[in-house]
Amino acid sequence: MKLAPQERYRVKIYEMERGWGRRLKDTIDFDNAVEAIDYVRDYNVDNILKETPDWYMYAEYIGKV
Numbered sequence: 246m247k248l249a250p251q252e253r254y255r256v257k258i259y260e261m262e263r264g265w266g267r268r269l270k271d272t273i274d275f276d277n278a279v280e281a282i283d284y285v286r287d288y289n290v291d292n293i294l295k296e297t298p299d300w301y302m303y304a305e306y307i308g309k310v
Contacts, residue, residue: 254281255307258288263299270302274310282306 258271275281288304 254278255310256281257305
C-alpha cells in the first residue's frame with residue numbers, strides 16, 4: 246500500500262546585502278504551518294531597525310509545498 250505524501254510547510258532564509266541584493270541561503274521544511282510561522286517570527290525577531298542595515302538575514306514563510 247502506498248502512503249499519501251505528508252504535507253510540508255516551507256521557509257526560505259535569505260541574505261541581504263546593500264549593493265548586491267538578495268541571495269537564498271537555505272530552505273527549511275516543517276511538518277505544520279504553526280512550526281514554520283513560529284520559526285520565521287523567532288528568526289526575524291531582531292529585524293526591528295528603522296533603517297535597513299548594510300547586511301542582514303531574514304526568514305520568509307512560503308507556505309504549503
